[in-house]
Amino acid sequence: MMSTSRYWLFKSEPDVFSIDDLKSVPGGREVWDGVRNYQARNRLRDDVQVGDEVLFYHSSAQPSGIAGIMTVVAAGYPDPTQFDPNSKYHDPKSDLDNPRWIAVDVSFERKFPRLIPLTELKSTPGLEDMAVVQRGQRLSILPVTAAEWKIVMQLAKKKPTAAN
DNA sequence: GCCAACGTTGGC
């Protein structure tokens, strides 16, 4: 069985698509498309399952960090944007009969009362090995362990401090 | 804007 994590972290630049954008979509449900890295694609194709829970991470933001939670509501299927010439994710080398890129559907769960900044994740005991804090980790689809998930849920409840 | 850390491409 390829099945691994039940928890994930998906990155998105909030200038492009933020957790507030997801929340305001009718039904709170959206296609998670535009993933154009083979390792990340493989995870979407092979490992991400309906019902998996996902941390919504804001990247290239001030500050970057975890903004809330969404749920996977459709497992991997061909990313429609790869065949759309008007999409910035269009891939002319992808073949309809053998699609190269994969999307999943996600549903808004909740927004945290505060954003948990990357700096805080890095300094939190128990998150030392979390994929998103690793140096040079650039994949937009990252696994999260059950233990890490639990710690992040605790952090989400904490009051913001001056450091945030 | 800088730059580290990749990933991809293409010449050979």
Added chain:
DNA sequence: GCCAACGTTGGC
């Protein structure tokens, strides 16, 4: 298959 050049991600 090697590897240099180039492109991208993303924190700072």
